[in-house]
Amino acid sequence: MKRFAFDIDVTGSCNLRCPSCPQGNVRDYRLDQGFMEPELLARIIRKAGSECRIAGIGLFNWAEPMLHPGLPELVRIVQNAGVSCYLSSNLNIMRNADAVMAADPFSFRISASGFTQEVYGRTHRGGDIERVKKHMVELAEAKKRNKASTRIYVYYHRYKHNLKEEPLMREFAAGLGFGFQPVWALMFPVEKVLCYADGDNNEFPLTGEDRQLIDSLALPLKKALETSRRRRERTCSLRDSQISMDFRGNVQLCCGIYHAGKFTLGNYLDMSLDEIRKLREGHSLCGRCMRHGAHVYVTYGAHELEEIAAANIDPEDAELLDLSYELAQKRLRRRLEEVYRRVFAGIITTEQKAALGSVFDRLQRIVGRLKRPRP
Ligand code: SF4
Numbered sequence: 001m002k003r004f005a006f007d008i009d010v011t012g013s014c015n016l017r018c019p020s021c022p023q024g025n026v027r028d029y030r031l032d033q034g035f036m037e038p039e040l041l042a043r044i045i046r047k048a049g050s051e052c053r054i055a056g057i058g059l060f061n062w063a064e065p066m067l068h069p070g071l072p073e074l075v076r077i078v079q080n081a082g083v084s085c086y087l088s089s090n091l092n093i094m095r096n097a098d099a100v101m102a103a104d105p106f107s108f109r110i111s112a113s114g115f116t117q118e119v120y121g122r123t124h125r126g127g128d129i130e131r132v133k134k135h136m137v138e139l140a141e142a143k144k145r146n147k148a149s150t151r152i153y154v155y156y157h158r159y160k161h162n163l164k165e166e167p168l169m170r171e172f173a174a175g176l177g178f179g180f181q182p183v184w185a186l187m188f189p190v191e192k193v194l195c196y197a198d199g200d201n202n203e204f205p206l207t208g209e210d211r212q213l214i215d216s217l218a219l220p221l222k223k224a225l226e227t228s229r230r231r232r233e234r235t236c237s238l239r240d241s242q243i244s245m246d247f248r249g250n251v252q253l254c255c256g257i258y259h260a261g262k263f264t265l266g267n268y269l270d271m272s273l274d275e276i277r278k279l280r281e282g283h284s285l286c287g288r289c290m291r292h293g294a295h296v297y298v299t300y301g302a303h304e305l306e307e308i309a310a311a312n313i314d315p316e317d318a319e320l321l322d323l324s325y326e327l328a329q330k331r332l333r334r335r336l337e338e339v340y341r342r343v344f345a346g347i348i349t350t351e352q353k354a355a356l357g358s359v360f361d362r363l364q365r366i367v368g369r370l371k372r373p374r375p
């Protein structure tokens with residue numbers, strides 16, 4: 001059976017308005033509001049388990065899961081089905097921390113983009129970094145009290161203006177026993193990326209504010225798309241191995257698009273995976289997206305993107321973050337994955353591969369901690 005990862009928005013809203021995200025950069029269209037019912041989630045998981053191998057279920061996409069008053073129950077439903085449950089939150093709101101940790105989700109990601117309010121507030125618009133830090137402390141305590149095994153980590157969105165604060169947040173996270181994963185911030189949704197690529201603003205036109213945001217990206221959109229276009233023959237991992245849906249179970253074309261009114265494929269409970277596959281393969285937006293290589297861009301699908309971002313930032317910041325070391329580690333990892341693909345595929349299981357990957361990550365983190373300059 002084929003493996004699919006599921007991204008399920010358990011609500012339709014977010015408490016922030018980040019400019020790189022459609023919740024913040026789309027003004028005249030909003031997702032429907034509501035909350036996913038536990039029974040519906042259980043039915044979705046039962047159906048998914050009967051037709052594919054579930055790689056994991058993330059209870060988020062364009063919405064903030066902590067806004068759902070029954071989140072702990074939803075997490076329990078996923079975990080009790082023997083499936084890894086992933087959460088991601090801006091952590092400006094903290095509800096039921098103990099109950100969420102008692103449900104023991106597989107991982108909990110905290111999305112951030114700064115350590116001081118001046119920097120964080122630019123790209124997590126409407127958020128308060130001091131509140132986030134307070135909630136991080138509470139989350140760490142709740143994890144301890146409930147003996148949860150959840151991997152909690154900060155997902156730090158890198159822009160040109162926030163790199164100097166990255167070591168501060170890394171250190172703060174480490175002090176709480178949290179992991180840290182920096183990523184080069186991208187422009188979303190796919191509709192806006194396509195509008196940038198070909199000027200066709202069918203769905204969401206680019207605004208002056210979008211252009212300002214694009215200018216602040218450490219990974220420059222123009223160059224990133226040029227590179228992605230050269231890799232456009234690559235398959236789209238979102239289309240081939242991911243299912244994204246809203247709180248009613250309506251399947252979206254993919255997790256990168258926003259306009260549910262235009263790009264809903266149908267209700268998951270009424271469709272087979274084969275029907276979803278056919279609708280996606282023949283979809284005109286996918287054709288347009290793949291012509292521009294936007295599917296490569298939104299999935300970081302070309303390793304050159306890392307190098308482009310590293311070359312685009314202030315050399316002082318690159319040194320502060322020890323980017324040459326980071327890039328060398330990523331190159332090594334890619335080589336190991338290539339060896340795995342050629343030699344071991346079919347001999348060791350995907351789970352064993354994942355276990356090897358996490359050993360590698362742990363080693364990298366230990367070496368990184370020893371090497372990392374103090375902020
Ligand atoms: S990026 Fe996350 S926190 Fe920011 S508006 Fe979008 S969903 Fe909300």
Ligand code: SF4
Nearest residue numbers: 236239254286289295
């Ligand atoms: S090709 Fe583009 S629009 Fe289609 S599923 Fe992939 S990322 Fe989404």
